[in-house]
Amino acid sequence: DAKTTQPPSMDCAEGRAANLPCNHSTISGNEYVYWYRQIHSQGPQYIIHGLKNNETNEMASLIITEDRKSSTLILPHATLRDTAVYYCIVRAPLSGNTPLVFGKGTRLSVIA
Amino acid sequence: DTGVSQNPRHKITKRGQNVTFRCDPISEHNRLYWYRQTLGQGPEFLTYFQNEAQLEKSRLLSDRFSAERPKGSFSTLEIQRTEQGDSAMYLCASSLNRGVTGELFFGEGSRLTVL
Numbered sequence: 001d002a003k004t005t006q007p008p009s010m011d012c013a014e015g016r017a018a019n020l021p022c023n024h025s026t027i028s029g030n031e032y033v034y035w036y037r038q039i040h041s042q043g044p045q046y047i048i049h050g051l052k053n054n055e056t057n058e059m060a061s062l063i064i065t066e067d068r069k070s071s072t073l074i075l076p077h078a079t080l081r082d083t084a085v086y087y088c089i090v091r092a093p094l095s096g097n098t099p100l101v102f103g104k105g106t107r108l109s110v111i112a
Numbered sequence: 113d114t115g116v117s118q119n120p121r122h123k124i125t126k127r128g129q130n131v132t133f134r135c136d137p138i139s140e141h142n143r144l145y146w147y148r149q150t151l152g153q154g155p156e157f158l159t160y161f162q163n164e165a166q167l168e169k170s171r172l173l174s175d176r177f178s179a180e181r182p183k184g185s186f187s188t189l190e191i192q193r194t195e196q197g198d199s200a201m202y203l204c205a206s207s208l209n210r211g212v213t214g215e216l217f218f219g220e221g222s223r224l225t226v227l
Binding site: 036046 | 216
């Protein structure tokens, strides 16, 4: 699976949009981009995934560049409960039998 | 909706003892995963099952670690002759092997402290 690079930490003011970047310059054509987050003392939680089109759900939006070498997770109106470690992961589809491989992620602190 | 359940949530043991963790996945999920997480690190993949078959176990940390899923439902992770370096959070996740992506649903984890 392709390696990802994320900043170790970021701050965001409550109510503002949080934009979390991820570089995945070696991504292969069939690899998806996944985002998970982990709130303190809990297991990771799925947020969103995409292949090449931008995606949006009730939690967040995922913007993938046209060359697919980077992506941005957007939390449109961050709240204190969004304080967590956010993981960007790229992997092939399930049929490849490859597990999710987590890096160190970005620690997002939402500040009141 | 019952999520992934892990027991015990906390375990304190002395070095050299054996410990076993149990994971009950979401009922219709056929894939089950075990991860380990140490402080400041992301979860580290250990092994996974599809139904009762263990499809990947080369990343288990040593031969002291073993996992089973005998009837394709709950799973156990056993650590024999524990060492202080085994202290960590052990996470279980489950998913449906359907379609392309199959998001993972994680439990709250079992925290092991080896004295």
